[in-house]
Amino acid sequence: MTRRKPPKVSFRWWVDRQIDEARDRGAFDDLPGTGKPLPKPTGNDAATDWVLRQVRAGGHDTKALLPPALALKREVQDLPGRLSAERTEQQVREVVDDLNERIRQAYLNHHTGPPLTVALVDVEEAVADWRRSRAAS
Structure with a gap:
C-alpha cells in the first residue's frame, strides 16, 4: 500500500517520487508491451481509444x-x-x-x-x- 502524502508537499512531487521509487524497485520491468510503440493517436481521449481497441479486439462492431x-x-x-x-x-x-x-x-x-x-x-x-x-x- 502506498504511504500517505506528507503535508505541505505537492501532489505532483509526491506522485513523481512514487514513480521514481517504483522504477528503482524494478516494478516497471518486463511489463506487457515493453519496447512496443504506442498506438497512433486518433484525436480521441485515451479512454475512448482504449475502449475502441478493446471492442475491436473482441471482434465486436464499434457502431x-x-x-x-x-x-x-x-x-x-x-x-x-x-x-x-x-x-x-x-x-x-x-x-x-x-x-x-x-x-x-x-x-x-x-x-x-x-x-x-x-x-x-x-x-x-x-x-x-x-x-x-x-x-x-
Whole structure:
C-alpha cells in the first residue's frame, strides 16, 4: 500500500517520487508491451481509444457505441449495402419497415444525446433501388 502524502508537499512531487521509487524497485520491468510503440493517436481521449481497441479486439462492431441518433443515421447510410445482401423483395421490405419503426420509436423516446435528424426511408424507393442493383449485377 502506498504511504500517505506528507503535508505541505505537492501532489505532483509526491506522485513523481512514487514513480521514481517504483522504477528503482524494478516494478516497471518486463511489463506487457515493453519496447512496443504506442498506438497512433486518433484525436480521441485515451479512454475512448482504449475502449475502441478493446471492442475491436473482441471482434465486436464499434457502431454499437454510437448514441441512438447517430446509430440510426449510420444505419440509413449503410442501408443500400445491407439490402444488396437480401434475396427477396419481401426481405427488403421487412428490413426497411423494421428500420422505419425504430426511427419512429426514436423520435417518440428521444431525450438525450445529439439531435435526431433521420428521415424515414421510403420503402418503395428502397425496393426500386434494390431491383436496379440486382439487375446490374
